[in-house]
Amino acid sequence: MSRAKCRIGVVAPASRLSVEVAERVSVLARSLYPDRTPEIFFHPQCFASHGHFAGADDMRAQAFLDIANDESYDALWCARGGYGSCRVVEAVMRGLTAASRAKVYMGYSDAGMLLAALYRAGFTGVAHGPVVQDIVRHQGETAIARALAWMIDRAPEALEPTVGGANKTAAFNMTILSHLIGTPLQPDLDGHVLMLEEVSEAMYRIDRSLFHITGNAGIRRVKGIMLGRCSDITPNEPDFAMNEEQVARYWCEKSGILWLGRADIGHDADNKVVPFGSVG
Amino acid sequence: MSRAKCRIGVVAPASRLSVEVAERVSVLARSLYPDRTPEIFFHPQCFASHGHFAGADDMRAQAFLDIANDESYDALWCARGGYGSCRVVEAVMRGLTAASRAKVYMGYSDAGMLLAALYRAGFTGVAHGPVVQDIVRHQGETAIARALAWMIDRAPEALEPTVGGANKTAAFNMTILSHLIGTPLQPDLDGHVLMLEEVSEAMYRIDRSLFHITGNAGIRRVKGIMLGRCSDITPNEPDFAMNEEQVARYWCEKSGILWLGRADIGHDADNKVVPFGSVG
Numbered sequence: 001m002s003r004a005k006c007r008i009g010v011v012a013p014a015s016r017l018s019v020e021v022a023e024r025v026s027v028l029a030r031s032l033y034p035d036r037t038p039e040i041f042f043h044p045q046c047f048a049s050h051g052h053f054a055g056a057d058d059m060r061a062q063a064f065l066d067i068a069n070d071e072s073y074d075a076l077w078c079a080r081g082g083y084g085s086c087r088v089v090e091a092v093m094r095g096l097t098a099a100s101r102a103k104v105y106m107g108y109s110d111a112g113m114l115l116a117a118l119y120r121a122g123f124t125g126v127a128h129g130p131v132v133q134d135i136v137r138h139q140g141e142t143a144i145a146r147a148l149a150w151m152i153d154r155a156p157e158a159l160e161p162t163v164g165g166a167n168k169t170a171a172f173n174m175t176i177l178s179h180l181i182g183t184p185l186q187p188d189l190d191g192h193v194l195m196l197e198e199v200s201e202a203m204y205r206i207d208r209s210l211f212h213i214t215g216n217a218g219i220r221r222v223k224g225i226m227l228g229r230c231s232d233i234t235p236n237e238p239d240f241a242m243n244e245e246q247v248a249r250y251w252c253e254k255s256g257i258l259w260l261g262r263a264d265i266g267h268d269a270d271n272k273v274v275p276f277g278s279v280g
Numbered sequence: 281m282s283r284a285k286c287r288i289g290v291v292a293p294a295s296r297l298s299v300e301v302a303e304r305v306s307v308l309a310r311s312l313y314p315d316r317t318p319e320i321f322f323h324p325q326c327f328a329s330h331g332h333f334a335g336a337d338d339m340r341a342q343a344f345l346d347i348a349n350d351e352s353y354d355a356l357w358c359a360r361g362g363y364g365s366c367r368v369v370e371a372v373m374r375g376l377t378a379a380s381r382a383k384v385y386m387g388y389s390d391a392g393m394l395l396a397a398l399y400r401a402g403f404t405g406v407a408h409g410p411v412v413q414d415i416v417r418h419q420g421e422t423a424i425a426r427a428l429a430w431m432i433d434r435a436p437e438a439l440e441p442t443v444g445g446a447n448k449t450a451a452f453n454m455t456i457l458s459h460l461i462g463t464p465l466q467p468d469l470d471g472h473v474l475m476l477e478e479v480s481e482a483m484y485r486i487d488r489s490l491f492h493i494t495g496n497a498g499i500r501r502v503k504g505i506m507l508g509r510c511s512d513i514t515p516n517e518p519d520f521a522m523n524e525e526q527v528a529r530y531w532c533e534k535s536g537i538l539w540l541g542r543a544d545i546g547h548d549a550d551n552k553v554v555p556f557g558s559v560g
Contacts, residue, residue, distance in 0.1 A: 051521030052484055083484040088489040090534075179488055182462025183495035204332055204363040208459055211366040215463035241331030254370075 015082025016054035049092035078107030079135030128171035150245030171274035197228030203240035214255035224258030229266025289347030294336035295362025341371035358387030360413030408451035451554035477508030479547035483520035488511025494535035504538030
């Protein structure tokens with residue numbers, strides 16, 4: 001880092017955060033970095049509430065811009081997923097200034113809408129990784145420690161093990177990637193290793209998302225697909241008779257996309273960091 | 281019809297049909313058309329079972345082609361929705377012959393994958409309307425009578441009330457249309473009135489589908505969007521604070537697509553027929 005102390009701004013582009021969760025993450029950061037505690041600023045918008053969302057669309061977009069366009073922040077960290085990033089992404093992209101480029105952006109799941117748009121716009125600090133809310137998971141402190149290690153020190157051990165070398169990478173929640181295909185958010189993933197994970201969807205929905213993703217001409221130019229974890233799969237009636245890996249292999253074979261095995265990402269505390277693009 | 285007796289072939293590209301439901305529809309057809317009972321042939325594939333599906337992918341594709349490519353059939357009628365059409369659509373489109381063009385294709389929901397591909401390929405008899413399984417709905421016999429009236433007599437009273445005149449039309453389940461955007465199945469809907477319906481999805485999913493659909497450049501060239509019924513909406517946590525019409529109006533306004541009001545389609549017995557394209 002160019003500064004002695006890393007400054008991290010947290011915003012919630014989708015669902016709201018509780019003050020208690022924010023406080024737990026602040027306490028953990030102090031204990032992990034007693035001598036150079038990062039300054040974690042929770043934008044007040046994180047705790048706002050508007051129907052499903054952490055504040056109305058314009059409030060969430062403005063909060064994102066408050067952090068992104070402030071050059072004193074080294075990183076913009078998403079509070080959590082949930083749902084709502086697609087409602088702010090257009091206003092966010094319209095409002096970004098030059099100061100927003102020299103920054104890490106970390107999140108996953110619903111935040112993939114924003115990561116996609118930023119990467120498409122040429123941002124080099126975009127990373128798929130743990131969010132603030134992950135501290136509530138089983139062994140969630142390890143997820144937070146990993147996110148901080150990447151944001152503060154670019155620690156290589158935070159990375160998904162196959163990341164690096166000559167490979168360009170990107171990672172998405174399947175449902176989110178499916179919902180941005182064919183829109184102006186869809187990034188150019190030519191030659192990338194594409195890692196996909198899912199949570200709380202029935203197997204037929206996983207199958208349908210993979211039909212969609214692998215059916216797009218742009219996606220077919222990836223180097224290959226790696227499958228992250230698909231957790232809390234909801235019941236399928238009748239039983240789907242295939243698991244997520246069989247389904248992913250099926251669509252890879254059908255679409256001519258290279259199957260590259262399993263990725264160490266998912267909706268859990270083990271979710272590793274996957275930078276978008278190349279690791280410098 | 282050019283023939284005295286209409287011949288209808290039923291196939292199940294997605295989930296399986298029961299023999300009892302098929303029999304009920306045959307009995308109803310005889311009672312509705314005692315003097316010119318349509319010949320309804322239920323392809324044996326309808327009753328097959330393979331995991332989630334009415335037979336394996338190749339069996340379902342072949343059954344569709346058996347009816348589509350047989351010029352003695354006036355109509356191909358989808359047994360039901362469910363899930364699975366996206367797994368057969370590529371093989372179906374590859375296997376169609378010239379005989380397949382002079383025929384009505386009727387279905388909705390999951391079958392929208394096939395309707396889209398057929399319409400994109402220039403088929404003129406594609407129609408969004410009731411399926412065989414609809415007989416089990418409350419007052420489901422009216423849905424079956426409507427489907428038959430269209431397939432047998434092109435009865436104008438079967439049509440969604442706004443269909444006709446100078447308007448080109450198309451209708452889809454939102455989730456299905458969302459999942460074919462950006463793929464080779466996506467039809468050219470320039471200038472069409474696009475009717476959208478949904479079933480058994482949470483409001484945030486409806487919102488996300490509409491973000492996706494209205495975010496696509498091709499879709500933005502429609503004449504406007506009409507909202508069909510969104511039924512059995514599953515609980516949203518927290519409450520979404522907007523209903524389906526507010527959500528549809530929001531995305532229409534945001535995308536610059538004309539809001540054209542409500543359409544008389546949905547996952548219910550009142551589901552009216554919407555031909556793809558112009559009504560001759």
